[in-house]
């Protein structure tokens with residue numbers, strides 16, 4: 001098969017990868033319609049009954065860019081019918097609601113189908129975490145390599161540590177730009193912007209109200225932003241939990257303000273806190289965001305495509 005190189009500009013380095021010519025032709029940049037699928041929309045580390053942990057995937061042509069790996073991400077991708085598109089995985093920050101299934105996603109994809117490279121991106125210590133995860137699962141990996149003839153997983157996974165804002169990745173379809181946001185006490189938290197052939201999509205990750213995010217999201221078609229319902233913030237008043245939640249996240253009214261300042265067309269609420277207990281209705285989320293944002297507002301749901 002004829003193959004052409006394409007380039008990934010990765011943190012100053014240039015990594016060569018390969019894609020079949022036919023795929024590239026089909027992926028004629030202007031005609032590609034991106035798909036954004038919300039895989040999980042619950043904020044916080046505890047498993048929820050009605051929503052999976054935070055994760056989303058953007059699929060352009062046959063290439064999937066996964067952003068965050070909350071609990072259940074592999075299964076959610078399978079249900080959404082996009083499991084085998086995974087080509088890149090981005091982590092916004094190292095809180096377990098966002099990275100608990102980072103390694104599991106790679107391992108389960110390998111058990112299903114994976115024989116080609118996956119680049120992973122996120123704050124340090126991503127490389128060490130990747131190495132330790134592979135080590136943790138060496139018993140399974142070794143047996144399956146022998147039993148099932150699978151290629152070793154470790155050489156397929158290429159972690160890239162992102163330590164600052166700026167362009168993270170540029171391939172023939174998508175440019176990914178990161179911004180450093182403010183999510184104490186996490187030492188480095190990132191938001192990502194995906195400039196796709198047909199539109200731009202920004203994922204906030206976890207952040208308190210952030211001017212860096214406003215700049216990153218300037219003029220974007222879609223902003224997926226975390227949302228906190230202030231009156232129902234978890235933890236007793238005055239408790240350490242309540243203080244963490246309020247100091248390091250963004251109330252839904254402020255989310256609307258940020259969307260307005262950035263001039264985005266569509267605001268997608270996700271990473272709901274609280275996610276289900278106590279239940280906040282769609283109308284409540286919507287009404288709170290509507291106070292400060294006049295554009296289109298979507299109250300996210302697991303497996304919703306935007």
Ligand SMILES: [Zn+2]
Nearest residue numbers: 043044097206
């Ligand atoms: Zn979170």
Ligand SMILES: [Zn+2]
Nearest residue numbers: 093095183206
């Ligand atoms: Zn967090």
